Amino acid sequence: MPLGIAEENWMVDENQAQSLIFGSYNRQELEIVQTIKLKLQSRGLDLWLDTQRLLAGREWMAELEAVILRSRAAVIFKGPHGFGNFQREEVSVLFRLHADQKLVVIPALLPGASGKDAGLFLGSIHHVDFRLKNPNPLDELVAGLAQNMPAHKTSAQPPGLVPSAAHSLVQWIVNEMINLRDIDSYGRRYIEAKRWPEALYIYQRLASLAISRSNRVYAESYMQIGRIYFLAGERDKAEKKWEISLRIYQDYFQAELPRLRDQLNAIRARAAANSPAG
Numbered sequence: 001m002p003l004g005i006a007e008e009n010w011m012v013d014e015n016q017a018q019s020l021i022f023g024s025y026n027r028q029e030l031e032i033v034q035t036i037k038l039k040l041q042s043r044g045l046d047l048w049l050d051t052q053r054l055l056a057g058r059e060w061m062a063e064l065e066a067v068i069l070r071s072r073a074a075v076i077f078k079g080p081h082g083f084g085n086f087q088r089e090e091v092s093v094l095f096r097l098h099a100d101q102k103l104v105v106i107p108a109l110l111p112g113a114s115g116k117d118a119g120l121f122l123g124s125i126h127h128v129d130f131r132l133k134n135p136n137p138l139d140e141l142v143a144g145l146a147q148n149m150p151a152h153k154t155s156a157q158p159p160g161l162v163p164s165a166a167h168s169l170v171q172w173i174v175n176e177m178i179n180l181r182d183i184d185s186y187g188r189r190y191i192e193a194k195r196w197p198e199a200l201y202i203y204q205r206l207a208s209l210a211i212s213r214s215n216r217v218y219a220e221s222y223m224q225i226g227r228i229y230f231l232a233g234e235r236d237k238a239e240k241k242w243e244i245s246l247r248i249y250q251d252y253f254q255a256e257l258p259r260l261r262d263q264l265n266a267i268r269a270r271a272a273a274n275s276p277a278g
Contacts, residue, residue: 021145022068023047024091025077026084029110033077036108036130039138045145047075050090065093073104073145075128076173080112083176091173092182096189098169105169106144108137161232166201174205180217183209187224196232200225219248223260230267 021040025033030051037047048067068074074094083091097103107127126144130137170190177183187202203224210217226241242264249257 019044019046020067020071021045021047022071022074022090022094023049023077024074024087024094025049026079026081026087028081028084029077029079032079032110032130036077036138036141040142043142045142061089061093064090068093068097068103071103073106075106075108075141075145077108077110078113078176079110080114083173088177088179088182092185095170095173095186098167100193106141107169107172108141161196161200161229161234161237163197163201163204165197167195167198170198171201174202177205178209180206180210184220184224191224191228191231194231196228199228203228215248215252219245219253222248227267230271235271 023033023037030049033049034051037049040047048071050064050067068090076091076094094103094105098105109127109129109131111131113131128137128141128144174183174186177186183202183206187199187206190196190199190202203221207218207221207225210221222241222245226238226245228238229235229241230238246257246260249260
């Protein structure tokens with residue numbers, strides 16, 4: 001039976017922002033998420049839900065970002081229906097803030113969530129499992145939100161860069177994604193944030209999806225993987241990845257090879273000019 005909770009107002013005042021928690025959910029899971037919201041309210045925590053649709057156009061994204069920026073934490077709910085299309089747009093904003101280490105994000109698994117993505121990648125980060133009765137998931141969520149948990153930090157130049165070192169939250173969400181353009185967009189954000197393991201993991205995911213869809217995307221993925229290794233200081237590995245990409249372009253897109261080689265030479269030249277010996 002629907003709970004009949006009134007729709008949220010998109011305007012958030014300064015006082016409310018002090019305790020605001022953003023809730024990202026699939027609208028097919030609205031009833032149970034609203035139930036969790038009420039229980040959190042009884043404990044003095046304000047879970048903000050976008051229970052109304054905005055008008056068509058891009059204004060809704062700006063308003064959505066404004067609310068998220070005023071939140072001190074976010075909860076990503078995943079149930080049996082997976083991530084909804086609208087929810088993916090929210091997660092896009094949360095990803096950017098997570099990459100910049102500006103927002104605490106807690107995954108919450110709802111009853112019916114199944115498959116490897118329901119928990120395999122979450123073992124090393126704080127998450128809440130509402131499929132379980134013990135420990136009490138609401139207590140776990142309240143405890144997680146009560147802590148001012150620092151965002152995950154990754155060294156700008158980690159030794160032995162490997163994708164398995166990527167933050168578990170990134171692995172969890174990226175493995176839910178199938179849109180190649182969205183995955184590429186997320187990867188670029190993590191490159192900008194110098195989060196090399198996360199960026200590497202994202203582009204390897206993109207390559208695994210692209211190999212059966214588009215050789216061009218596959219080749220571009222390896223160009224980016226090489227760039228990540230190069231920026232992280234592992235230049236031998238970068239050259240090997242670039243070699244794979246150039247070989248694909250040689251086989252399928254020969255006309256673009258001169259442009260790509262010029263780009264790689266420019267990257268190498270800038271690095272040489274900025275090196276101590278340059």
